[in-house]
Amino acid sequence: MERTKTPVIIDFDPGLDDAVCFMMMLGSGKFDILGLCPVSGNKGLEFTEPNALKLCELCGCTDIPVLRGAKKGMFKERRTSGDVHGSSGFGRHVNLPEPVKKAEKEYAWDFVYRKAKEYSGELEILAIGPLTNLGIAFTKYPDLSKHLKRIVIMGGAFARGNWTAAAEYNIYADPDAARIVFEAGVPMAMMGLDICMQAVINKDDLARLDNGGKVSKVAADLVRDRVNGPDTLTEEQRRQRKGGILCDAVAACYMICPDIIETEFVEVRVETKGTLTEGKTYALRPFTETETYHPNTYAGVSIDRARFTDLMIKTIANLD
Numbered sequence: 001m002e003r004t005k006t007p008v009i010i011d012f013d014p015g016l017d018d019a020v021c022f023m024m025m026l027g028s029g030k031f032d033i034l035g036l037c038p039v040s041g042n043k044g045l046e047f048t049e050p051n052a053l054k055l056c057e058l059c060g061c062t063d064i065p066v067l068r069g070a071k072k073g074m075f076k077e078r079r080t081s082g083d084v085h086g087s088s089g090f091g092r093h094v095n096l097p098e099p100v101k102k103a104e105k106e107y108a109w110d111f112v113y114r115k116a117k118e119y120s121g122e123l124e125i126l127a128i129g130p131l132t133n134l135g136i137a138f139t140k141y142p143d144l145s146k147h148l149k150r151i152v153i154m155g156g157a158f159a160r161g162n163w164t165a166a167a168e169y170n171i172y173a174d175p176d177a178a179r180i181v182f183e184a185g186v187p188m189a190m191m192g193l194d195i196c197m198q199a200v201i202n203k204d205d206l207a208r209l210d211n212g213g214k215v216s217k218v219a220a221d222l223v224r225d226r227v228n229g230p231d232t233l234t235e236e237q238r239r240q241r242k243g244g245i246l247c248d249a250v251a252a253c254y255m256i257c258p259d260i261i262e263t264e265f266v267e268v269r270v271e272t273k274g275t276l277t278e279g280k281t282y283a284l285r286p287f288t289e290t291e292t293y294h295p296n297t298y299a300g301v302s303i304d305r306a307r308f309t310d311l312m313i314k315t316i317a318n319l320d
């Protein structure tokens with residue numbers, strides 16, 4: 001029997017934009033979300049795991065298992081990002097109740113391998129945090145790559161980084177894991193900062209979310225500070241502000257409606273050792289290197305902003 005929904009596992013570090021990404025994926029109705037794999041990222045696992053459970057309860061999908069993820073990078077100490085996503089990971093306007101649902105005992109990497117085999121080559125992974133869980137999975141199960149259909153990530157930057165001048169946070173947090181994932185031989189898609197910086201959510205988009213039902217209103221509260229900017233802005237700065245970005249939501253957009261996004265097919269390599277460039281992602285194009293060029297990644301280049309925000313608002317509204 002032909003499947004009508006794409007089987008997918010979401011690996012993430014919720015995280016306010018992770019939460020919006022998850023809502024879009026669920027609300028799209030296009031996916032059979034087999035499990036959620038939290039990982040230590042912007043906040044530590046002690047936040048990202050309960051946040052994943054809270055999201056399931058908010059969205060009425062407590063049947064989706066939440067697995068046990070990695071507490072730190074594969075070979076490095078953990079690199080969280082402080083309070084970039086607020087003290088809880090969901091910003092300062094969202095306070096979801098403590099979850100009743102519990103995480104599974106099974107580890108994320110064992111679950112990914114088990115499901116990849118069960119779905120015999122059809123499983124896709126959407127990874128929007130540091131790639132530690134997947135790096136461990138490929139290391140523990142060397143044949144995993146032949147059982148996966150595709151990995152779509154939010155991470156990396158060909159131009160400027162956001163954690164260092166060179167590196168985007170998700171890759172910088174665990175560059176060794178990122179390198180393992182990009183070299184695993186699975187078809188990849190990468191929504192990096194180069195495209196995510198174009199996907200601005202503005203005040204009109206925020207107003208549309210505010211006018212929605214229960215889940216849309218939570219989404220509005222998640223994105224509010226990104227759109228309005230910090231309290232330190234002057235009235236004039238606030239008036240002129242175009243809005244804010246929501247990186248992980250771009251990866252959901254690519255999964256749900258890829259024609260909103262233009263990509264280029266390149267080979268991506270990850271710098272794991274540079275003194276200034278650790279965690280940098282490099283795009284190799286034909287003739288940029290003397291060695292053989294092996295394109296493996298559809299990297300986001302440009303996005304139709306209006307269609308993207310419309311998709312975000314409509315898919316989330318389906319959960320209200």
Ligand SMILES: [Ca+2]
Nearest residue numbers: 015018128129
């Ligand atoms: Ca994330």
